[in-house]
Amino acid sequence: MRILALFKVVAELEALTEEDWRVDAELRPQERYVRTTLNPEDESALELALRLREALPPGEAVLTALTIGDERADRTAATLMALKFDRVVRLAPPADLRFRPELTAALAAAEILARPQDLILTGCRSADGGNALTPFFLAERLGWPIVAETLSLAPASAPEAAEGGEETGETAKAAETAGPSGGASAWPGGGLPPLAVESLTDDGLLRQVVVPPLLAAVGNAPSAYLRVPTVKDRLSFGRRPPEVRQAAKGLDVRPRLKLRSLTRPDERRRVRLVDQGAPSDKAAILLQALTERRP
Secondary structure, eight states: OEEEEEOOEEEOGGGOOTTTOOOOTTSOOOOTTSOEEEOHHHHHHHHHHHHHHHHSOTTSOEEEEEEESOGGGHHHHHHHHHTTOSEEEEEEOSSOOTTOHHHHHHHHHHHHHHSOOSEEEEESOOTTTOOOOHHHHHHHHHTOOEEEEEEEEEEOOHHHHHHHHHHHSHHHHHHHHOOSSOOGGGSGGGOOOOEEEEEEETTEEEEEEEOSSEEEEEOSOTTOOOOOOOHHHHHHTTTSOOEEEEOOSSSOOOOSSOOOOOOOOOOOOOOOOOOSSOHHHHHHHHHHHHHHHOO
């Protein structure tokens, strides 16, 4: 199974001081001295990719990590190489992609179509853009099904594959020949194993069996922090540089919308200080304030 995880490195804009929040000619805050971090939901996607490889039989998964950004992502790329990703690719963006989900998806789709994949994992949204549209644009370009707000995914067990086969027929056939674990080696004809995918919906938790190709947009996955490689692995694998190349050419990178202004949000909150009276009086005031706030 060829697994591709998309990730993005973003600046911690919360750490910007009032003085640093001065946009330049390209409407960017002064991010030069601000620490960068791996986008949280992309971090979950990377970890879920590693967990899926561990759940599959040895040698059944090939992991690739892809980012579209500048050299600030190279440090994260070195960590992923130390975690034994087979390939880490960084594409140099041809334009500002902060508020361009359609262009981001087009660049990623061109890379994926040139080097086909079976499963794509990505975060639902980024910390700087926050539009939550890129996974849907990417799925549309690839013509793939998408599962949004994914929480976990793993090889489906034989009973799950059989139950899912009531609708597809193909998964039922796989369950008949599946071994005790229902893993990838049991899938007939050397095809791809069905995956049990859990996602969060408006009605609650949804668990479904899906046969790749699939795009899983990872949301607020529980306890899905990227593991830390050992010092030995960093020395043995982490020194390999990522594959750096230009993003696909021939795409229209001209912005359809023009960003005219960028201002820092007002994060101040109203505060009421209650410093007099007995504890019971303070509790009564607090209860009244909470009651008034209740919709």
